[in-house]
Amino acid sequence: SQQGEEDPQALSIQEGENATMNCSYKTSINNLQWYRQNSGRGLVHLILIRSNEREKHSGRLRVTLDTSKKSSSLLITASRAADTASYFCATTFGGANSKLTFGKGITLSVRP
Amino acid sequence: GAVVSQHPSWVICKSGTSVKIECRSLDFQATTMFWYRQFPKQSLMLMATSNEGSKATYEQGVEKDKFLINHASLTLSTLTVTSAHPEDSSFYICSARDVEGGSYEQYFGPGTRLTVT
Numbered sequence: 001s002q003q004g005e006e007d008p009q010a011l012s013i014q015e016g017e018n019a020t021m022n023c024s025y026k027t028s029i030n031n032l033q034w035y036r037q038n039s040g041r042g043l044v045h046l047i048l049i050r051s052n053e054r055e056k057h058s059g060r061l062r063v064t065l066d067t068s069k070k071s072s073s074l075l076i077t078a079s080r081a082a083d084t085a086s087y088f089c090a091t092t093f094g095g096a097n098s099k100l101t102f103g104k105g106i107t108l109s110v111r112p
Numbered sequence: 113g114a115v116v117s118q119h120p121s122w123v124i125c126k127s128g129t130s131v132k133i134e135c136r137s138l139d140f141q142a143t144t145m146f147w148y149r150q151f152p153k154q155s156l157m158l159m160a161t162s163n164e165g166s167k168a169t170y171e172q173g174v175e176k177d178k179f180l181i182n183h184a185s186l187t188l189s190t191l192t193v194t195s196a197h198p199e200d201s202s203f204y205i206c207s208a209r210d211v212e213g214g215s216y217e218q219y220f221g222p223g224t225r226l227t228v229t
Contacts, residue, residue, distance in 0.1 A: 033217070033218065035220070040203075040223075040225070041222060041223065042116075042118070042205055042220045042221050042222035042223045043156075043205065043207075043220035044220075045217060045218070045219055045220070048217050088155060088156070090218075092218075099146075099158055099161065100146065100158075100207070100218050101158075102155045102156050103155065104154075104155045105154075105155050
């Protein structure tokens with residue numbers, strides 16, 4: 001079963017605008033990861049945020065984590081057409097063998 | 113980041129035949145690898161967790177005799193779809209976890225598109 005629920009399920013924006021995607025989860029976590037998937041391709045790891053972290057940056061990406069609300073957000077600033085993809089959040093809880101549980105994903109379309 | 117490769121990237125096979133998919137971690141050792149299945153426009157569903165040198169742990173509803181997993185070394189896991197049927201057509205993705213330093217970042221292969229005719 002899937003734990004994460006992304007919001008919105010689909011997002012369409014103009015190039016240059018910022019894209020904000022939200023993810024909620026149900027149980028305790030060790031960390032939360034965001035992935036990007038281009039159509040028909042594998043997943044690309046974007047960023048990992050640990051449960052004791054509140055915010056993390058990587059290039060044009062900014063991720064926040066609110067464990068009290070069991071939610072995370074992914075912000076892509078100054079979006080580009082190449083950012084068009086599906087984005088998934090995924091959580092883990094447990095040791096090295098713990099499962100990565102995925103949300104349903106968000107489809108982001110960036111119009112040139 | 114770490115690289116995970118999969119081979120083949122796509123395969124077409126006839127109903128009743130078996131297909132083997134390889135997953136390799138290229139620049140790190142992975143004691144644990146995971147196999148996922150993804151249908152069009154859907155999320156990834158975990159099929160099984162593969163541990164080097166031991167039996168795989170299958171998720172509920174996944175037939176272990178149909179989806180054979182072997183994790184022979186710290187860099188290689190294989191998934192064999194036995195007696196494939198058209199309903200097995202899907203996108204299969206493996207991933208490997210790099211636990212060195214406790215990061216638990218998980219890296220994914222490019223996927224294998226299986227079509228059973």
